[in-house]
Amino acid sequence: GAGVSQTPSNKVTEKGKYVELRCDPISGHTALYWYRQSLGQGPEFLIYFQGTGAADDSGLPNDRFFAVRPEGSVSTLKIQRTERGDSAVYLCASSLTGLNNEQFFGPGTRLTVL
Amino acid sequence: AQKITQTQPGMFVQEKEAVTLDCTYDTSDQSYGLFWYKQPSSGEMIFLIYQGSYDEQNATEGRYTLNFQKARKSANLVISASQLGDSAMYFCAMSSLSGGYNKLIFGAGTRLAVHP
Numbered sequence: 001g002a003g004v005s006q007t008p009s010n011k012v013t014e015k016g017k018y019v020e021l022r023c024d025p026i027s028g029h030t031a032l033y034w035y036r037q038s039l040g041q042g043p044e045f046l047i048y049f050q051g052t053g054a055a056d057d058s059g060l061p062n063d064r065f066f067a068v069r070p071e072g073s074v075s076t077l078k079i080q081r082t083e084r085g086d087s088a089v090y091l092c093a094s095s096l097t098g099l100n101n102e103q104f105f106g107p108g109t110r111l112t113v114l
Numbered sequence: 115a116q117k118i119t120q121t122q123p124g125m126f127v128q129e130k131e132a133v134t135l136d137c138t139y140d141t142s143d144q145s146y147g148l149f150w151y152k153q154p155s156s157g158e159m160i161f162l163i164y165q166g167s168y169d170e171q172n173a174t175e176g177r178y179t180l181n182f183q184k185a186r187k188s189a190n191l192v193i194s195a196s197q198l199g200d201s202a203m204y205f206c207a208m209s210s211l212s213g214g215y216n217k218l219i220f221g222a223g224t225r226l227a228v229h230p
Contacts, residue, residue: 043159043218099215
């Protein structure tokens with residue numbers, strides 16, 4: 001079956017621009033997570049959705065970052081007024097339920113802010 | 115706060131031998147989960163193995179064993195009979211189970227190189 005997909009795979013933008021990163025989770029998975037992985041580091045939690053609602057957004061670095069999941073499937077991570085420090089790989093993961101042990105990760109979107 | 119420490123930035127092992135990747139954790143939670151993920155050069159995170167804090171037996175999945183020592187707060191990954199395809203980054207992670215979901219906290223990772 002299809003895994004988690006993320007688009008675009010690469011995004012290059014200029015400082016100050018707005019970007020949207022999309023995640024298509026595995027069909028039927030109610031739990032969806034966003035992580036950010038900077039070069040040479042492990043992924044850092046950003047936000048968790050259970051269904052349509054953001055149950056935990058404690059990892060979002062500031063109010064320039066926002067994420068939605070309006071119909072409980074596809075999610076979009078939105079970054080306003082991008083900064084060079086936002087450059088990283090943004091990973092999306094989904095699981096059947098919130099407590100299901102295995103999170104299935106997508107291939108990530110590599111964001112580069114010039 | 116939860117924290118994962120992986121002290122080995124890089125490891126190498128000869129093909130067909132076993133290797134242990136170290137992981138220690140810190141948490142005040144009584145109920146938590148420990149995970150290992152593999153990240154090949156393609157970038158995708160691949161789930162390997164899970165251990166719950168109340169599980170008394172070490173978790174095993176094929177060639178992977180999670181060596182869980184609760185008193186030492188240690189969750190080392192043992193890979194037996196290494197293969198060339200095992201060359202990758204390996205991340206240890208944990209989550210608190212009290213929240214009802216697996217918010218993963220990752221370590222910095224260990225790069226494993228398997229030599230023929």
